[in-house]
Amino acid sequence: MGQAEGLDLPIFIILGGVLGMLLLAVAVIAFFLVYQKRLFRQQEELQQLEAAYQKELLQHTIEAQEKERQRIAADLHDSIGSMLSATRMYIHQLNGDLSTEHREHLKRETNTLIDSTITQIRTISHDLFPPQLEHLGLFPAIQTFAQRLQATNTLAVECQLPETSDLSPHQELSLYRILQELLQNTLKHAGATQVQIIFKKHPIFKMIYRDNGQGFNASAVRQLPPGQGLKNIESRSFALGALFEFKAEQGTGMSFELSLPDKKQAPLPS
Numbered sequence: 001m002g003q004a005e006g007l008d009l010p011i012f013i014i015l016g017g018v019l020g021m022l023l024l025a026v027a028v029i030a031f032f033l034v035y036q037k038r039l040f041r042q043q044e045e046l047q048q049l050e051a052a053y054q055k056e057l058l059q060h061t062i063e064a065q066e067k068e069r070q071r072i073a074a075d076l077h078d079s080i081g082s083m084l085s086a087t088r089m090y091i092h093q094l095n096g097d098l099s100t101e102h103r104e105h106l107k108r109e110t111n112t113l114i115d116s117t118i119t120q121i122r123t124i125s126h127d128l129f130p131p132q133l134e135h136l137g138l139f140p141a142i143q144t145f146a147q148r149l150q151a152t153n154t155l156a157v158e159c160q161l162p163e164t165s166d167l168s169p170h171q172e173l174s175l176y177r178i179l180q181e182l183l184q185n186t187l188k189h190a191g192a193t194q195v196q197i198i199f200k201k202h203p204i205f206k207m208i209y210r211d212n213g214q215g216f217n218a219s220a221v222r223q224l225p226p227g228q229g230l231k232n233i234e235s236r237s238f239a240l241g242a243l244f245e246f247k248a249e250q251g252t253g254m255s256f257e258l259s260l261p262d263k264k265q266a267p268l269p270s
Contacts, residue, residue, distance in 0.1 A: 138172040
C-alpha cells in the first residue's frame with residue numbers, strides 16, 4: 001500500500017505541472033489577444049484621425065479654390081464690368097451733338113478707361129498664372145522672384161536650382177504657389193534674415209525651404225483653422241499628391257521638405 005502511494009505522488013506532481021503550464025499558456029494567449037485587440041483599436045483610431053485630416057485638407061482645398069473663383073468673379077464684375085460700362089456711356093455720348101472741346105475730353109476719358117481695363121485684365125491674368133512662370137519656367141521664375149525680393153534688402157535668399165524641372169505646368173504652378181506661401185509666412189511671422197531654397201531632381205524630385213527665423217510648433221499647424229497660417233501650404237501639397245514635412249522648433253528656424261515620388265502625377269489645378 002505504501003509503495004502504491006509513493007508511485008501516485010509523482011503523478012499528482014506531473015498533473016499539477018501540466019495544469020499550471022496550461023493555465024500559463026491560456027494567460028499568455030489571453031494577454032496576446034487583449035494586446036492585439038488594443039493595438040488594432042489604436043491603429044483604427046489613427047487611421048480615422050488621418051482620414052479625417054485628409055478629408056479636412058481636401059475640403060480646405062475645395063474652399064480655397066472656390067474662394068479664388070469668387071475673388072476673380074468679383075474683380076471681373078466690380079472692376080472690369082464698371083469700367084466697360086463707363087466706356088460704353090462715354091462712347092454713347094460721343095454720338096451726340098457736342099462741342100469740339102467736350103468731344104476731345106470724352107475721347108481722352110474713353111482711352112484712359114480702355115487702358116485701365118487692359119491693365120486690370122492683365123493683372124487678373126497674371127494672378128491666375130504668373131507670366132514669368134509661363135515664359136521662363138519654374139526655376140528661372142523662382143530665381144527672378146528671389147532676386148527681386150533680395151533687392152528690397154528684406155531677406156538674403158540663396159537658391160540652388162537645376163536648369164530644368166521636367167514637370168507639368170500644373171505641378172510647376174502648385175510648387176510656385178507653395179513657395180510664395182512659405183516666403184509670405186517667413187516675411188510676416190518668422191522674423192528671419194536668411195532663406196535657402198533648394199530643388200533636387202534625383203533620385204526623386206524634392207523641394208527644400210529653410211529660414212533662420214523664430215520657428216514655430218510644427219504639431220500646432222494641424223490645429224489651425226482652414227485658411228490660416230501654414231494650413232494653405234499643407235492643402236496645396238496634399239492637392240499636389242506630394243509627400244511633405246515641416247521641421248521647426250521655437251527659436252531655431254523652420255524647414256519644409258516636399259517630394260514628388262512620381263513626377264508624372266497630375267495634381268489638381270490651383
